[in-house]
Each structure stands twice: as structure tokens, then as C-alpha cells.
Amino acid sequence: MTEITPFYQKNIECLSCKNSFRTTKIRSRFIKLRCHETDFRPVYQDEKINPLLYNVNVCPACGFSFTDDFNRYIVPAIKTEIQEKLSAQWTEQNFGGNRSTLEAINTYKLAILSGTLKREKSVTMAGLYLRTAWLYRSIENEEQENRFMTLAMNTYTTAYTNEDFTGMGMSETKILYLIAELQLRLQKYREAASYFSKVLSKQKNSLEPRIVEMARDRWQEMREDYRKAT
Ligand SMILES: [Zn+2]
Numbered sequence: 001m002t003e004i005t006p007f008y009q010k011n012i013e014c015l016s017c018k019n020s021f022r023t024t025k026i027r028s029r030f031i032k033l034r035c036h037e038t039d040f041r042p043v044y045q046d047e048k049i050n051p052l053l054y055n056v057n058v059c060p061a062c063g064f065s066f067t068d069d070f071n072r073y074i075v076p077a078i079k080t081e082i083q084e085k086l087s088a089q090w091t092e093q094n095f096g097g098n099r100s101t102l103e104a105i106n107t108y109k110l111a112i113l114s115g116t117l118k119r120e121k122s123v124t125m126a127g128l129y130l131r132t133a134w135l136y137r138s139i140e141n142e143e144q145e146n147r148f149m150t151l152a153m154n155t156y157t158t159a160y161t162n163e164d165f166t167g168m169g170m171s172e173t174k175i176l177y178l179i180a181e182l183q184l185r186l187q188k189y190r191e192a193a194s195y196f197s198k199v200l201s202k203q204k205n206s207l208e209p210r211i212v213e214m215a216r217d218r219w220q221e222m223r224e225d226y227r228k229a230t
Contacts, residue, residue: 006030006049007098012057015072016064016082016114023058023096026051038218039181041134052131053099056107063090065110069124069168082117101139108132123165123175126155130178146186153182173199173206177215184222192222 009022032045044050058065063086074082095107112128133148159165160175180195199206199215206212 009096012059014057014059014062014064015066015070015074016079017059017062017087019059019061021057021060021096023054024098025054038214039130039134039178039185041137047138048098052134053101053104055131056095056104056111058093058095058107058110060092060094060096062087063093063110063114065107065114067111067124067128069127070115070118070120074118078118082114085117086113101135105132105135108135121164121168122155122159122162123168123170126152126159127168129155130182149182149186153179153186156182171208173202173208173211176202177211180215181218184218189222189226193219196222 004027006026007024008027010025011020012023013020026049030049031051032049034043034045036042042052055067056065057067062083064082095103099107108128108131112125112132115125115128129148129152133145133152136142136145136148156165156175156179159170160172160179165172165175176195176199180192180199183189183192183195196215196219199212200219203209203212
């Protein structure tokens with residue numbers, strides 16, 4: 001009898017070159033969540049059984065890298081650009097097996113490059129930046145974590161300003177909260193206060209009272225920290 005492991009191989013078709021390849025995913029029943037941090041980063045009981053490590057599909061043939069959030073269609077002119085700027089420089093590498101945190105970070109960077117060339121929606125790009133920041137946090141690289149949190153915060157702000165975040169599992173309350181929370185983590189207190197107050201001003205109409213409550217708690221904590229520091 002073969003033992004069922006948390007990992008399995010999934011068949012994926014590359015959105016760019018249409019090559020078929022296999023990549024590791026985690027069976028959902030093995031995923032044990034311990035908690036979420038205040039910026040929604042999921043923390044798992046076993047850090048190896050972490051679906052964040054396996055979000056990005058990397059085509060071994062052409063290098064194009066993507067997640068399930070990517071729009072599946074690529075305009076032909078952009079496909080040519082991807083071939084010239086990414087695939088022509090790609091030497092065959094396979095990220096289909098088990099991944100270390102650093103390997104997973106590399107897959108996110110490839111997805112960021114691919115998504116930028118493909119002109120993916122801002123909210124999708126912001127999600128890639130945020131997850132890269134989370135992975136750097138898990139290995140305690142604060143400098144890179146802050147760099148990617150800044151990219152995520154700026155890109156979520158663009159998505160919010162352009163109202164380009166609907167239908168991506170992101171509500172107005174959640175995106176405003178996330179912008180505020182990232183600003184707070186980056187010690188931009190004035191901006192954080194402004195965005196937390198936007199979340200609180202929407203509390204009557206919000207369908208997400210839990211997020212409004214989180215915003216109230218975080219704002220309170222921020223004020224206490226600020227009072228202690230002055
Ligand atoms: Zn490909």
C-alpha cells in the first residue's frame with residue numbers, strides 16, 4: 001500500500017508556450033493553519049507544509065511563471081515580448097519538486113517579472129509582492145521584507161485608486177485595511193492613520209465586521225505605541 005503524502009504532482013499548461021509540465025502542490029487536508037498575522041499572513045503548524053511555497057507555477061521550458069490569479073489570456077503582441085525578454089534568456093530549470101523558502105522566493109520573482117511583462121492587474125501584482133514579503137519575514141530578512149511590503153503597499157494603492165480590485169477576493173474594506181496595515185508596519189504612521197480611518201468610516205456598510213474590528217484594534221495599538229514613544 002502506498003502511503004499518502006501531503007504532496008502531489010499537478011499537471012499544468014503554460015499560459016505562454018502551452019507546454020505541459022508537472023509541479024508540486026499540497027493536499028488541502030494536510031494544511032494546518034496556526035493563525036493569521038495582522039496583514040493576513042497565514043502561519044502554518046508545519047512550515048514545510050506551506051501552500052505559499054507552491055503558489056507559483058514555473059514553466060521549465062520557457063520560464064513563464066504564474067499563479068491561479070493570473071488572467072489566462074495573453075495578447076499575441078505581449079506573447080512575443082515575453083518570448084524576447086524572458087524565454088530567450090531562460091535556461092531550462094525545474095521548480096516542480098519540493099521547494100525551500102529561497103527557491104519559493106525565486107518563483108515569486110519570476111512571477112513578478114512574468115506578470116509585469118504580461119501587464120497583469122495591479123491587485124494580482126500586489127498579491128505577489130505581499131507574499132514575497134511574507135516569505136522574507138519567515139526567514140527574518142527584514143530589509144527585503146520591507147522592500148517587498150513597500151512594493152505591495154504602493155501597488156495596492158494603485159489598485160484602490162483605479163478601482164481595479166473587484167472579483168479578485170478583495171473587497172474595498174480589505175484593501176483599505178491592508179494598505180493601512182502595511183503603512184503601519186513600514187512606520188508611516190500618518191498615512192496608516194488616514195487609511196485606518198477610511199476603514200472605520202465604512203463600518204456601517206461593511207460586510208466584513210471582523211476587518212473593521214481589526215482596524216480598530218490596530219489603530220488603538222498604534223496610538224499607544226506613539227504615546228509611549230513621545
Ligand atoms: Zn512555457
